[in-house]
Amino acid sequence: MTNKYSAAALVLFGALAASTAQGQDAGRIQTKVMGDDNQPVLVQFNAAGKAAYRASEAQTVLREQLALTADDQFLPARIETDQIGFTHQKFSQFYKGVKVEHADYTVHAKGGAIESISGDFEKISGLNTTPSLNAAAALTRALDYVGASRYMWQDPAEEASLKQQENNPNATYRPAGELVIVRSNATGQPVLAWKFNVYAKQPVSRAYIYVDARSGQVVFHDAIIKHAAATGSFATRYSGTQSSATDYTGTTYRLRELTRGLGIETYNCRKGNSYTNAVDFTDADNSWTEYNNTNMDNAALDAHWGAQGTYDYFKNVMGRNSYDNAGAKIKSYVHFDDTPGDGVGYENAYWNGSVMTYGDGASRFRPLTSLDVCAHEIGHAICERTANLAYQNESGAMNEGFSDIWGAAVEYYKAPGKQTWLIGEDIDKVRPSLRSMSNPNAESQPDTYRGTYWKATTTSPSSSNDYGGVHTNSGVLNYWFYVLSVGATGTNDIGNAFSVTGIGIAKAARIAYRAESVYLSANSTYADGRTYTIQAATDLYGSGSAEVTSVTNAWHAVGVGAAASGGGTTTVTYCASKGTTVTYEWIDYVALGTLARTSGADAGYYNGTALSAPSIGAGTSQTISFSAGFSGTAYTEYWKVYIDYNKDGDFIDAGELVVSGSSSSSGTLSATFTVPTTARSGNTRMRLVMSDNSGTTSCNSYSYGETEDYTVNITGGAALTGLAPSLTGGSSTSIGNEIAKQLEVYPNPASSVVSLVLPGNAEATSVVVTDLRGVRVADARYHDGKVDISRLAKGMYTIAVSDGQKVFHQRFVKE
Template structure:
């Protein structure tokens, strides 16, 4: 039985606690965030004057959390991050018994404590002597799990565990630990629900049916009071003909004239094994190949799925090592083992439709009705993401903390997939393996797969199934990350109008990683995730930075907390309210490019047919000539579209004054169009609004039409009229440019063949020479390794199938044209 740390350590901490529990020292506090239970989740300290030193970490905890003689904190881990912060994590105890999921971390730099964060449980009047002994409690837990066979009943698995742990005493057989845990199994609304409870904790691993979870048994009544799932659900170089990612290279091991899927170049190694459609890890064997060219694995047995698992594990390791300086999932070089062709019920003729991290190794089924083998790159990264979570925040797998656990794994699935192959569908999870739906989950549009994109909005799950809806309510975190990366605007399910300026996937992933690895605790909820991600963005990029603003506004977009209200929040463009305008259906045509000065935005379809880009701006001088470029995206056929560009020169909140329609006309071209206009000399100085409208029928500046889109941006006029002028004199206003005039022409670059398979031939107008070339996907992400030869040929063999935007410059003008790689 395991239930207490050393008496000496706990007595020492108890003495410190009682000495300092005189009340909070508020003179040191700069800012404090309080959670839903009224306890501080984040405390930031003043760095001037009297400050806590790292040697006073326990004193800081005792004073700021107002500990009593019954409360203790035991130091559990100390880490130093690349930014120079030292993080000391403390676990909470009550009368010598550990409080499950309660921990606090002290964050210091150069010896001075800058903040502390975590989850503190105010425990009072809880009995600490169990009425139920360990064995009786274990029987209650086993009855609750209902396994037919357990891992400790398999001698082979027991031997494998001892070898894996390098510990002859290691066993899957559960040992009870007395803890205090919050009761989450009682009926919501009952007196027992949410209350701290003395319980026996068991790690129970069922082999048939497969499950592994921490089970908590009330030490007085024998009731199950909590469950925390561990299984969440869901030196040679070889050439891998993977099932889902094409031909890749990966590290293997040469042995006895053959090669196997093992390697020691990453941490303690990465190894991939064949369960041979069984449910035993012990009897699993190596995948081998004679020449290290793994092409024959595309067979009826679906063995090429193993190549994806091995490649996925290597890719995930590389991503975290190279991007986040993390050495394997435990940051200590732990070996990553993957088991492919796993089947929980061998011989039934059905493949196992799941993949999971079991607390030690990766396990992949072959799928059956819903799925193909579950070894795609994003799924592998997702599952290893669970291992990372267990070594960092260790988010409890139930309700909101469980939804965060799932959401972070989806974030890492997307991030690793983009890191290794940006041509894949970054924002879809499991799109390669799903035989029934487009994907398991969509981060860009969670509603498409019956997930909420807004906290407690449409599809929010309020029941107790699926551990409190962990696979459903994770959509909120998924969509927060998507908004943080790409930005966007609209109105969410709770009626909040939002606008987010995206910061890109690299910065967003760094914020997410720091949130999970530094600040979140086991019991964190969505409110805590918001608080800690904003703090992470502040740590990384500074207070009031664009990244902090975006992080805050992305949470507002998904219904968690308020929009950013301080520092450099993008202001309204004019201080006036503009009419609404949008397309109600953009499935067939949409605006995919707007370029004027420093505004240069390529995009796909916008939610609700409208994009609020007023956070993006460019400056134009009164009297100057300006050229705006724009283009339409089409799902298939290029229709005749009506284009309108409006600029509110006199800043009166509308676009109806003379000269405020600066572009008007029609075009059926998918090429980049351009128009030149003159800024009126009487235009008012300062920020005003530009509206770009695309419709399949004639529109006005305030139309809500069926097919098309509308996008708004900010124009900053310099050298114009003072605000005392009421209107812009019509004689000084430029006439609008129209299609068919010399001002609006299709700047179409010649490309053929289109679609292309290997080589794309490019010609510029007037046979001009190309100075630079860029290829981007339809989300605006630049594709590396594209180069135009002297005879105008572009090699596109390395591109995945899909549509791309080609941008070619002759040194004076940039020409854009879409093409398809087939």
């Protein structure tokens, strides 16, 4: 079939070259898993690699495997030894001497040899590390962003209490700025920023606020307070009569004990919001039966018993000594009310970075001290001291999901008669539970990645959008854990049939804990969760074990990755990818070897896998051609071409993204790539994705554009035996991208007026300006291609402009 476009059509792109092992290094590596940024998230060494790298050479292996420059440093943070003989040495990344937030790498060793390395490495180049904004000015910006009426350091009593608590006369809640590098939510790029720990007293909140040290904009927000919600005889509110440790002062018994770590203590905030003014709960005879009163004081018994039970679970089952693994004191504050005197109880519970806090509830909840809620909140403390999953988008959803896992696991351990798979069933007045792990949909949560009830992630996470759906999208991890524990069969929201053999809650929890405490890092995604839980199961139960198979199949059940079958090979079931609108653009031509197909719009997805497969030889150079069809304006489109070289049912391995680039041309575009010599022989899948969103990946439901799948036949490659091999070799030629046609907003920054230019100089049919909270701004006036912003306060805004077909978004700064 001839090409319907002119020979003068533009050639574009190139692909993301695979970061693969070469030469001597290739002989040391067993597996290398690449992240979305094309940096290694996991490198496993074979026998040759283990012999080459001793445990004492941790920094050497990081420098070699991550290709560090003179500007990059990894400094030791901590080292731990686990129950199966591994040592895990964690390193923090620095660039030109400045700490890189959320960038940590861990070296895993056993028997004196390095087994693997894992983590998140930020590849940074040319970043200016000299701030133009000082810490004091940046703090002002941070406080403007938080907007509290009162902060903890403004309360002399709280300041005095902190000094006493830390035995440090200089201790203060007032934030001291730390200069760091952090990836901006707005741009996705690393920026120099001031980091502040801001603790607000009214309304209550605590978070790390990151302020760009050059522009003064808040670029990242990481919540610290995560909302959910002698032996005494305790008549608890939710768990019947229980025995619990207390202490005796000589005249009275208190809810304190010193046998677990540095102690567990529970206090009465007396319906106030001051920790300083909190007092002990006391009892004369250590038979705490009279606490079932109108004040609901028996809720304190649940909090005290729940904290002890959570400590016991992690100590006895996981070998962890309190949330910090160093015996930290667990302090709980009951009857907390953020607005004392308003007659409405506080409908929440949280970990504030140092203590547990529980409200009495109101219209929705009873006092929030049930066993699973206690374990959930202490679980946040454990996460902070291990993976430290950033509280937004997918990492934040996993942060919430792990806390629910610990809520279920501790409840099963201490009170197996309760409803293990419901979270908050004891405290919820309105619904059967706050969340259901066995049926997330029942409480409007997704049980499938990007499936029903999935909340869109965001570049502007805030409390108004639940930081990118952290309390909703946690349903995916919850259901993964449930399916892994008890087993299940069915078909998920993206059409994947699954069958999982349950391994029991005890084994599932060990795997989850190892992934969280050993492998996951701050910016981990659900794809990373799959990688690291499989690795954790391999560590605990062996490669190719039934447990590894079940972990893999459980992820397939929730829409993350392929299913596993016997012997570690994979059932090739691919994730869904589809454009929801093809009114304005679609894929209309694809050619590779003997494949050449011209088409119109195919409803967002075309399955061409039954067409005759072109042959592509391992080690050979190949050229693929393709083009976009447009109904009118030629918009900028982002193209990605994937080939599943190792036939494991996904496109996430090194080198499997073979083309990546953008163009606004309707002509035929071409790109060249080299097939890896280690690609598996036989038929496999090639996927083309064309989207107007640069962030679209191989597994997405996206707005505008189309996905097409084809079969290609790899010849002269590796045999289809054993585990999927790591890919070595393979490349693509970078040819360069066209200048994208998109909404232009200039000048930017601006003080009074910005001008707008749409693709093709189209007329704007609507213009909307919103602030960082997503609230529409009324004081911005549009007329004749210009927006009057003179009445706006200084700061960053988003402008949405429609040409009558599509809506374009850009950010601008009002000076």
